[in-house]
Amino acid sequence: TFEERFENQLVEASRSASDALVRYEQRNLETARSILYTDGFAEAVDSRHAGTLLSIVLPIAANTATDVVEVVDADGEVLLSLQTDDDGRILLVPQEARGSRQDWESVQRTLAGVSDRWGDRHAQLAVGPGGLSMYTVAPVVTARGVSGAVLIGSPLAAMLPDLKGA
Numbered sequence: 771t772f773e774e775r776f777e778n779q780l781v782e783a784s785r786s787a788s789d790a791l792v793r794y795e796q797r798n799l800e801t802a803r804s805i806l807y808t809d810g811f812a813e814a815v816d817s818r819h820a821g822t823l824l825s826i827v828l829p830i831a832a833n834t835a836t837d838v839v840e841v842v843d844a845d846g847e848v849l850l851s852l853q854t855d856d857d858g859r860i861l862l863v864p865q866e867a868r869g870s871r872q873d874w875e876s877v878q879r880t881l882a883g884v885s886d887r888w889g890d891r892h893a894q895l896a897v898g899p900g901g902l903s904m905y906t907v908a909p910v911v912t913a914r915g916v917s918g919a920v921l922i923g924s925p926l927a928a929m930l931p932d933l934k935g936a
Contacts, residue, residue, distance in 0.1 A: 795893060798906035798922040801834045802891070805841075805920050806908060815841060815849065815910045815918040823850045824862070831860055838900045838923030844881060844916065846872025853899040863899050871898075871921065876907040880919045883909065900925035 805811060805827055814822035823841055831839045831852050841850040847870050851863035871877045876894035883890070891908040898905065903923035910918040 795904070795906055797834070798836075798904075798924060799891060799908065801830065801836050801839070802906055802908040802920045802922050804830050804834070805839070806910060812910050812912045812917065815843065816912055816914075818843060818849055820850060827852060828860060836922060837925055837928060838898055838903060838905075838921070840868075840871065840898065840921040840923070841910075841918060842871050842877060842881075842921065843918045846870050846874070846877050846881060849918070851899055867899075871896075874905075874907075876905060877919055877921070880907045880909050881916055883916050895926075898923050900928075902926045 808826050808830070810822060811826050813819075814826065827839055827841065827850060830836075831854070835854070835858075836852075837854050839850075839852045840848055842848050848863075848868035851868045853861050853863055855861055874894060874896055876892035876896075879892050880890065884892075891906060894905050894907065895902065896905055897903070898921075900923055903925045905924075906922045908920050908922075909916045910920065
């Protein structure tokens with residue numbers, strides 16, 4: 771019947787969109803891991819050394835075509851924020867425009883060292899430098915514990931064509 775075909779199309783569209791979201795999450799997590807496992811990154815977060823953070827994060831953001839990358843300290847204060855503009859240029863968000871992510875639930879959970887069945891990374895929809903975005907948040911872990919987090923954002927406006935076409 772028409773109703774059954776319509777229901778089947780809705781189920782398939784939902785499944786395809788869900789698969790597309792999973793691909794974004796996987797890509798964001800791969801980028802976060804590339805940053806997290808780079809020599810000197812955790813120490814730069816610990817020492818709040820913006821120059822070192824930029825020298826580590828910028829090439830990875832460029833090579834992975836990441837829309838938004840932010841690094842926060844143990845208090846959720848943004849140490850570094852990069853955003854890709856519409857022309858594909860990566861921009862350094864000025865310090866006065868960065869703010870804090872301490873009120874984001876995913877950041878709070880990550881900084882508190884909370885893990886679930888998927889591990890120690892968390893995801894959240896939030897408004898950041900790229901507008902409303904899906905963020906993947908992963909902890910920066912040192913010998914002393916969690917010293918900060920990496921946030922990788924994918925603006926929903928950029929994701930919509932993939933979700934529609936899925």
